[in-house]
Amino acid sequence: MAGSAARKKLGKKLEDGIVAGRIDAKSAEQNFADIHPPMGDHEALVASDRCYFCHDAPCVTACPTSIDIPLFIREISTGNTIGAAETIFEQNILGGMCARVCPTETLCEQACVRELAEGKPVKIGLLQRFATDQAMREQKQFFPRGKASGKSVAIVGAGPAGLACAHRLAMHGHQVTIFESRKKPGGLNEFGIASYKTVDDFAQHEVDYVTDIGGIDIQYGKALGGKLTLDSLRSDHDAVFLGMGLTGVNALGLKGKDPEGVEDAVDFIAKLRQAKSKTRLAIGRRIVVIGGGMTAIDAAIQAKLLGAEDVTICYRRGQENMNASPYEQELATSKGVTIRHWLQPRKIKTKAGAVSGIELEYTQLNRGKLEGTGATTTLVADQIFRAIGQSYEDTTGGTLKLNRGRIQTDADGATSLDGVWAGGDCTDSGDDLTVTAVAQGRDAAEAITIALNA
Amino acid sequence: MADISNNFVGIKSPNPFWLASAPPTDKAYNVERAFEAGWGGVVWKTLGEDGPPIVNVNGPRYGAIWGADRRLLGLNNIELITDRDLHVNLREIKEVKKKWPDRAIIVSIMVPCEEAAWKSILPLVEETEADGIELNFGCPHGMSERGMGAAVGQVPEYIEMVTRWCKANTRMPVIVKLTPNITDIRYPARAAKAGGADAVSLINTVSSIVSVDLDSFAPQPTIDGKGSHGGYCGPAVKPIALNMVADIARDAETANLPISGIGGITTWRDAAEFLALGAGNVQICTAAMTYGFKIVEEMISGLENWMDEKGHGSLDDVIGRATPNVTDWQYLNLNYVTKAKINQDSCIKCGRCHIACEDTSHQAITSMLDGERHFEVIDEECVGCNLCVNVCPVEDCITMEQLPAGSLDKRTGEKVKKDYGNWTEHPNNPTVVAAE
Numbered sequence: 001m002a003g004s005a006a007r008k009k010l011g012k013k014l015e016d017g018i019v020a021g022r023i024d025a026k027s028a029e030q031n032f033a034d035i036h037p038p039m040g041d042h043e044a045l046v047a048s049d050r051c052y053f054c055h056d057a058p059c060v061t062a063c064p065t066s067i068d069i070p071l072f073i074r075e076i077s078t079g080n081t082i083g084a085a086e087t088i089f090e091q092n093i094l095g096g097m098c099a100r101v102c103p104t105e106t107l108c109e110q111a112c113v114r115e116l117a118e119g120k121p122v123k124i125g126l127l128q129r130f131a132t133d134q135a136m137r138e139q140k141q142f143f144p145r146g147k148a149s150g151k152s153v154a155i156v157g158a159g160p161a162g163l164a165c166a167h168r169l170a171m172h173g174h175q176v177t178i179f180e181s182r183k184k185p186g187g188l189n190e191f192g193i194a195s196y197k198t199v200d201d202f203a204q205h206e207v208d209y210v211t212d213i214g215g216i217d218i219q220y221g222k223a224l225g226g227k228l229t230l231d232s233l234r235s236d237h238d239a240v241f242l243g244m245g246l247t248g249v250n251a252l253g254l255k256g257k258d259p260e261g262v263e264d265a266v267d268f269i270a271k272l273r274q275a276k277s278k279t280r281l282a283i284g285r286r287i288v289v290i291g292g293g294m295t296a297i298d299a300a301i302q303a304k305l306l307g308a309e310d311v312t313i314c315y316r317r318g319q320e321n322m323n324a325s326p327y328e329q330e331l332a333t334s335k336g337v338t339i340r341h342w343l344q345p346r347k348i349k350t351k352a353g354a355v356s357g358i359e360l361e362y363t364q365l366n367r368g369k370l371e372g373t374g375a376t377t378t379l380v381a382d383q384i385f386r387a388i389g390q391s392y393e394d395t396t397g398g399t400l401k402l403n404r405g406r407i408q409t410d411a412d413g414a415t416s417l418d419g420v421w422a423g424g425d426c427t428d429s430g431d432d433l434t435v436t437a438v439a440q441g442r443d444a445a446e447a448i449t450i451a452l453n454a
Numbered sequence: 455m456a457d458i459s460n461n462f463v464g465i466k467s468p469n470p471f472w473l474a475s476a477p478p479t480d481k482a483y484n485v486e487r488a489f490e491a492g493w494g495g496v497v498w499k500t501l502g503e504d505g506p507p508i509v510n511v512n513g514p515r516y517g518a519i520w521g522a523d524r525r526l527l528g529l530n531n532i533e534l535i536t537d538r539d540l541h542v543n544l545r546e547i548k549e550v551k552k553k554w555p556d557r558a559i560i561v562s563i564m565v566p567c568e569e570a571a572w573k574s575i576l577p578l579v580e581e582t583e584a585d586g587i588e589l590n591f592g593c594p595h596g597m598s599e600r601g602m603g604a605a606v607g608q609v610p611e612y613i614e615m616v617t618r619w620c621k622a623n624t625r626m627p628v629i630v631k632l633t634p635n636i637t638d639i640r641y642p643a644r645a646a647k648a649g650g651a652d653a654v655s656l657i658n659t660v661s662s663i664v665s666v667d668l669d670s671f672a673p674q675p676t677i678d679g680k681g682s683h684g685g686y687c688g689p690a691v692k693p694i695a696l697n698m699v700a701d702i703a704r705d706a707e708t709a710n711l712p713i714s715g716i717g718g719i720t721t722w723r724d725a726a727e728f729l730a731l732g733a734g735n736v737q738i739c740t741a742a743m744t745y746g747f748k749i750v751e752e753m754i755s756g757l758e759n760w761m762d763e764k765g766h767g768s769l770d771d772v773i774g775r776a777t778p779n780v781t782d783w784q785y786l787n788l789n790y791v792t793k794a795k796i797n798q799d800s801c802i803k804c805g806r807c808h809i810a811c812e813d814t815s816h817q818a819i820t821s822m823l824d825g826e827r828h829f830e831v832i833d834e835e836c837v838g839c840n841l842c843v844n845v846c847p848v849e850d851c852i853t854m855e856q857l858p859a860g861s862l863d864k865r866t867g868e869k870v871k872k873d874y875g876n877w878t879e880h881p882n883n884p885t886v887v888a889a890e
Contacts, residue, residue: 042524049522052847055805056821117802117848 013307017354017382018261020282022307028278031305035196035331036100036126044130048077051122054113059124062111064439065092069108073127085135086142088128093143093167093442094160096136096206097189098435099129100198103294105327107435136209145214146173151452154179154237156224159187160434161243161424163210164441165448170215172449177237178216181223187245188425189434191270194298195278196305225395234419239448242407242415242422243441246390252290252345258386259348261355265289265299265387272302284383286310288358290345291387293323294432299385300337311337312379316344316363317370323432346376348384357381392426403428413444421448456761457768458754460494462735463627463652463712465585467494467558470769471725471753474716474737475499475562475588475631478747480536482546486553491747492754495558497655497737500535500590501543503565503575508537514675517664519690526744528690530664532675532682534596535564540578548582560629564590564602567612569619576624586627589616591642592658594635594685604658607633610645617649629714632656632698634691639698643708654702655714655737657695659685688740692718696731700780703732720749722756729769730776784878789871791863792838792854794818794831800851803827807842807852815841833864 012021023031039047051073059069068087075084088095102108104125112121135142151174155162158180166176184190186203193203211218222228224244233240249264261284275281283306289296292315304311313332315322318341322329329339342363349357357380361372392406401408401416406428413421423440424430430437460470472495473479473488480499488496502508510533519528536543551559561584565571579587590597591607598605606612613630620628630646632639634657646654661683665674673681695717702708715733719725720741728736741749766772796807796819808829811819818835819842820828831842843852857863859872877883 046523052804052806054803055809056827057805058803058827113802113804 014285014309016285018282018284020280022283022285023279023305025277025279027307032195032199032278032302034199035194036129038133039123039126039130044076044081044127047123047127048073050114051077052113058111058113059108059122062107063091064107064433064436065095065098065442066439067091067095067128069124069128072131073122073124076127076131081131081134082138082140084127084131085140088132089135089142091442092435092438093164093210094189094206094434094438095128096132096209097160097198097203098438099125099132100202101189101193102433102435103325103328106325136205139212141209141212143167143171143213145170148175149173149452151175151238152177152236153239153241153448153452154233155241155243156233157181157187157242157244157424157426158185158207158218159243159245159424159437160189161245161437161441161444162187162241163207164438165241165243165421165423165445166216166441167210167213168442168445169448170213172445174215174238174449174452176216178218179222179224179228179233180218180220181244183220185218185220187243191273192266192295193273194269194302195273196302223395230396230399230417230420234417238419238452240420241413241441241444241448242396242420242426243424243437244395245425246392247395248391248393249386250389250391252348252386252388254345254348258384259350259355260353261350261382262348262384262386265291265295265385266390268299268385269295269302272306278306281306283308284355284381286379286381287312287383287385288379288381289313289385289387291315291385291389292317292321293387293389294328295390296385296387297324297328297332297337299387301332301335303383303385304335304337308383312381313337313339314343314345314358314360314379315339315341317365318342343377344372346372349378355382355384358384390425406430409440412447413440414447419451456758456766458757458761460735460769462558462714463586463629465495465558465560465627466556467735468556469494469750469754469757470729470735471750472496472558472560472714472735472737473742474739475560475590476739476743477533478739478742481538481543482550485546485550485559488742488747488750489550489554489557492750493557493747494735495560495585497560497562497588498543498547498584500562500564500593501540501575501579502535503571504540504578507539508534510534510537511677513677517674517684519664519688526688526740528664528686528688529740529743530659530662530675530684530686532595532684535562535590535593540575544578544582547579547584551583551585558586559584560586560588562588562590562631564593564597567601567606567616572616572619573623576620576626580624580626584626586629586652587620587624588629588631588655589620590631590658591616592631592633592656594633594659594661595683604633604635604661607631607642607658608636610641613642613645614649617646617651621650627652629653629655631658631716633658634694634698634717635661639701640705640708643702643705643711647708647711651711653712653714653734654708655716656698656702657691657717659687660691660694662686687718688744689718689720689724692720692724696727699728699733700731700777703774703777704780722753722760725753726757726760726772727776729772730774731780732774732777734773735769785876787874787876788880789859789873789875791857791870793833793836793857794838794840794842794852795855796829796831796842796852797850798830800848801829802848802851803829804847805829806845806847810841810845815839835865837865 053070072084072087108124109121115121155178185207190203287303289300343360346361347359362375407422409427421444424437475497479496515533593603597603630651663673712734715728716737725736808819808821
């Protein structure tokens with residue numbers, strides 16, 4: 001092939017700057033396909049047969065929603081897949097999403113006795129997906145709406161916590177109104193998860209499945225703050241549940257305003273999820289992601305899949321401190337992402353107003369305290385993603401007691417204000433996991449019901 | 455290298471692995487493939503009397519039970535005896551025997567319970583120069599409705615009578631194949647011996663309904679909405695067969711009657727167990743029908759290696775070695791005391807031992823220690839039943855440890871006696887006559 005023709009074939013692959021079209025439609029389809037394709041019938045039977053049906057099973061203890069895992073797996077193994085789905089949904093109505101996004105390698109599958117026995121746990125996540133997918137495909141609803149209680153509950157946020165809470169409240173017969181700031185429900189399930197983990201618009205299907213119980217009204221474009229105040233919610237409803245998540249993004253803490261080309265990883269992830277065509281999304285040629293959690297990993301992998309040539313995650317501590325699980329780290333490196341440790345950002349470099357690189361300082365621990373060493377290195381980059389955590393932004397008028405910067409809750413999700421409960425990432429007991437948010441939403445609904453019936 | 459050549463009632467074969475009378479031995483093509491694969495002998499699929507050929511169903515003939523990953527554990531069938539012309543079979547038997555003189559060919563026969571029928575077929579079989587005959591008194595389906603197969607095998611008098619006719623009318627060794635569908639296998643075996651049988655072979659298939667289709671509510675295999683009981687075989691029936699072989703081997707009346715062991719033999723180990731309980735050789739069908747003839751290579755090599763490792767020079771060193779150790783419950787040593795012991799290093803904490811013991815047995819295994827899941831045997835409660843060993847998914851994690859004589863059994867509070875003591879002399883046995 002002649003030189004110019006060969007270069008033409010490369011298209012925009014090697015073009016500097018933030019440009020769209022680095023990959024063609026076919027690559028986009030392959031790159032963003034389901035990362036763990038669902039199990040087939042026989043595969044599920046074989047996988048389910050490996051479960052020992054443990055007594056007081058450690059996997060159940062490890063699951064924040066306490067799904068009866070041995071029971072649902074036994075149900076799959078006997079051909080009772082619908083029964084398995086019911087067992088899952090009884091504890092976790094968002095069991096379908098959790099089957100896709102839970103870090104099972106640090107939860108149920110890590111606790112599986114077969115992990116201890118042979119390093120090969122039962123594939124609990126995929127089996128859960130097998131069962132829930134079938135029930136949702138067949139539109140099986142297991143839980144009828146309860147007899148009308150005459151009580152009304154307001155929920156702020158249609159994310160995992162809010163949806164789980166709403167469903168359980170509906171089961172108890174309460175009328176639920178969810179106020180959602182975005183134009184679409186799902187919260188982080190819809191906007192905050194890598195595309196290849198939840199393909200085919202699953203988050204929206206799941207919301208439909210959950211709200212199919214009835215008695216749940218979602219009002220879009222309504223955020224707490226401004227016209228909608230906590231006080232008005234409290235006076236208009238018998239109880240309030242807050243599940244608005246985290247809306248703030250931590251800054252890099254560098255001097256001055258970050259230049260163009262420095263973005264929040266969460267925005268990038270959300271944009272990607274909502275994009276109709278991945279080929280039209282602009283992405284840098286050389287990317288640096290600052291952070292060490294799941295958001296950093298999701299952003300880095302997807303940047304790579306969009307055609308970025310170099311993607312480097314820089315984390316200011318060691319590998320063992322990363323919030324992303326070893327499995328997720330491995331996934332990133334297998335996709336060609338470089339992960340570097342003990343580096344913190346010091347200065348964004350620009351050329352003609354656009355990002356051209358980042359200067360990073362080597363860090364070390366000094367008597368357990370992280371400090372800069374003064375030594376630096378510079379990475380060439382045309383796009384930088386901030387993924388160093390999100391923060392709670394108060395929109396309740398400062399009426400709620402906070403703990404470590406988030407809403408203080410007790411074991412039932414009750415806040416410091418009478419009649420107000422909270423769950424998920426916005427609370428001090430949230431741990432940035434969908435499954436935890438579901439458990440807290442569900443449990444708060446039970447506590448609210450007890451309070452309303454008192 | 456151990457010598458596994460076999461001499462069964464004078465019939466010689468290079469190894470003790472014969473294919474049982476069944477579909478794999480229905481024609482020359484299959485039998486030659488078996489011999490090429492290394493099988494020591496075959497029992498040719500049962501021949502019936504001359505006349506219009508047998509008619510089989512034209513729908514499914516087999517049903518099955520599966521374990522994990524569809525591992526076939528049990529098979530049942532409603533196929534009848536050979537549906538090929540008698541003379542075609544006889545010609546093929548003769549040709550194959552001539553071609554494979556070192557392999558055993560036994561011909562299975564089933565004709566009506568009349569002396570004339572047997573008298574007329576025996577010379578035809580003899581003419582093939584086959585090594586012997588096997589009388590099919592075992593087939594539990596189809597033919598039994600016509601007064602043959604298991605219908606004969608369930609009446610000891612008939613067994614004796616037909617065996618006697620055969621012995622009187624042929625020079626060939628006569629092996630009587632027994633049905634397990636009876637209450638006490640010793641009676642048909644004794645009858646065969648009384649009739650002059652050279653040997654018995656067992657077990658034939660067990661009468662069975664293998665499953666029910668829950669949509670059509672019909673037994674499987676289903677023929678146009680109906681099902682009939684079939685004959686059950688495969689790994690699932692092995693324990694039944696082993697017990698029956700042992701019953702005959704240790705019965706005083708049939709103690710020296712040679713036995714060809716059949717029933718769920720799938721590996722060399724299964725075969726060795728049959729030999730140890732008194733079988734002079736073994737016959738295999740389901741394993742071959744599941745995996746093909748090649749499995750005999752594993753059986754030959756496994757048996758030889760095991761015999762070499764244990765220093766057994768020939769099959770005679772193995773055959774019947776376990777028979778004297780089969781006894782009646784009343785003679786088991788009641789002073790032999792064991793306790794389960796859980797190896798904490800290999801325990802994976804599944805808790806199955808605990809829940810099995812707690813829910814269904816003796817509450818002798820803990821589930822918690824200081825708030826942690828921990829499984830340990832409580833000697834004060836453990837009766838040594840072995841259930842925990844059987845439900846534990848980890849091999850050798852739980853073992854049964856014998857308490858030495860003189861040590862304290864914490865359950866009974868008594869010291870373990872060193873002497874052998876059984877039920878026949880136990881003080882709680884009302885039939886024991888106290889010594890004056």
